[in-house]
Amino acid sequence: MRKYLSRRDFLKLAGLGAGALAFTRLTPAMLDARWDLFSQPKRLPQFPNSEIIGRVCESDVDLRSRPTNNPNANNSLGKLNADTLVEWNREVVGDVVGGLPNQRYVETPQGYVYASIVQPTKNLPNVSVSELPGGQGFWAEVTVPYVDLAHEGTIASPWLQDLMKYNFPPRLYYGQVVWIDQVRTSNGYPEYRWNEDAHGRGYGYGGGYGEFYWADGAALKVLTDDDVSTISPEVAPDDKTLNIDLDYQTLSCLEYGREVFFCRISSGKKFDPVTGLVTDSFATPAGTLLTYWKIISKNMTAGSESAGYSTPAVPWCTFIASGGVAIHGAFWHNAFGERRSHGCVNVTPEDAKWIFRWTMPYVSLQAGEERRELPDHGTIATSTETKF
Numbered sequence: 001m002r003k004y005l006s007r008r009d010f011l012k013l014a015g016l017g018a019g020a021l022a023f024t025r026l027t028p029a030m031l032d033a034r035w036d037l038f039s040q041p042k043r044l045p046q047f048p049n050s051e052i053i054g055r056v057c058e059s060d061v062d063l064r065s066r067p068t069n070n071p072n073a074n075n076s077l078g079k080l081n082a083d084t085l086v087e088w089n090r091e092v093v094g095d096v097v098g099g100l101p102n103q104r105y106v107e108t109p110q111g112y113v114y115a116s117i118v119q120p121t122k123n124l125p126n127v128s129v130s131e132l133p134g135g136q137g138f139w140a141e142v143t144v145p146y147v148d149l150a151h152e153g154t155i156a157s158p159w160l161q162d163l164m165k166y167n168f169p170p171r172l173y174y175g176q177v178v179w180i181d182q183v184r185t186s187n188g189y190p191e192y193r194w195n196e197d198a199h200g201r202g203y204g205y206g207g208g209y210g211e212f213y214w215a216d217g218a219a220l221k222v223l224t225d226d227d228v229s230t231i232s233p234e235v236a237p238d239d240k241t242l243n244i245d246l247d248y249q250t251l252s253c254l255e256y257g258r259e260v261f262f263c264r265i266s267s268g269k270k271f272d273p274v275t276g277l278v279t280d281s282f283a284t285p286a287g288t289l290l291t292y293w294k295i296i297s298k299n300m301t302a303g304s305e306s307a308g309y310s311t312p313a314v315p316w317c318t319f320i321a322s323g324g325v326a327i328h329g330a331f332w333h334n335a336f337g338e339r340r341s342h343g344c345v346n347v348t349p350e351d352a353k354w355i356f357r358w359t360m361p362y363v364s365l366q367a368g369e370e371r372r373e374l375p376d377h378g379t380i381a382t383s384t385e386t387k388f
Contacts, residue, residue: 052088067094067105116335121174128190128217140220147219157209175349177297190217246385264336266346291378316352
């Protein structure tokens with residue numbers, strides 16, 4: 001098992017649906033003192049040698065000798081920091097007390113980690129391109145557990161400022177999708193520049209900060225037309241329907257009324273994280289909805305300076321209701337099957353990509369086509385919930 005640089009209360013900083021994020025503004029002197037940590041590109045590290053690699057998404061996570069958090073078990077072997085990588089042997093059903101709905105643990109060679117806070121990833125490095133294909137930029141998907149970023153230009157985003165405050169380097173994680181607008185070679189290695197606002201190509205729509213980051217090109221797969229091609233194009237749009245069960249936290253895609261895809265979700269949470277009281281503020285809407293617009297990747301930012309979130313490069317967003325409610329990939333947790341979002345429908349990045357390709361409106365990689373809005377022409381999504 002490998003441990004990496006720790007950070008305090010990382011979940012308060014890093015993710016949509018992960019809790020309150022304090023949008024702390026750093027002084028120029030504070031930024032200058034921490035610049036070296038963020039200005040130099042880094043090569044990919046040596047990742048654990050296993051088919052599935054678990055990335056711990058929170059700080060101070062227990063590594064246990066048995067798959068239970070029962071305090072009477074007295075089985076803690078130590079603590080894991082956020083972004084610790086573990087070899088993922090298998091998932092097992094454990095004994096989880098304290099009202100947590102998921103009972104799954106990840107078995108590693110060193111012990112057991114609660115599965116809801118371990119993202120399953122893979123290490124699939126890529127052969128990098130040495131120049132922009134056709135002189136144009138391209139969309140790229142992270143296919144390794146994480147890649148460190150080097151910032152270029154003006155610091156604007158609360159996401160980066162808060163990471164700097166806690167001396168933790170900015171990273172992209174497995175499953176995120178970004179727009180690359182430049183390629184360079186540094187010390188013999190191709191590096192890609194992530195344009196966080198994508199020069200108006202849709203990514204920054206409603207939340208981009210226009211920042212630039214360099215990353216090891218081996219971490220990023222250049223997306224092709226196959227990555228966004230329509231699934232089941234022979235099925236008429238009216239014969240595709242999408243069912244979201246908020247009670248059981250599941251999602252199904254149906255063709256002619258027959259299920260062709262199923263996954264677990266994390267919809268809007270029922271409890272206010274500050275007061276602990278039941279609230280409808282974060283509820284995912286029930287009723288007949290429509291996949292009325294989609295975007296390959298989006299910065300999701302909401303809230304205030306005292307309580308909010310800012311998450312760049314949220315992948316494969318399929319919007320189903322007003323107020324920014326979308327089905328999208330979530331790389332900051334593995335708690336699918338329980339409510340925990342701010343109203344969106346969280347699924348794994350892989351599941352989000354499948355849903356994105358299957359639903360209307362159909363999206364391509366062509367300029368201006370990464371974001372499509374077709375009111376009244378999307379796939380019907382039925383969201384159900386039993387009121388107790």
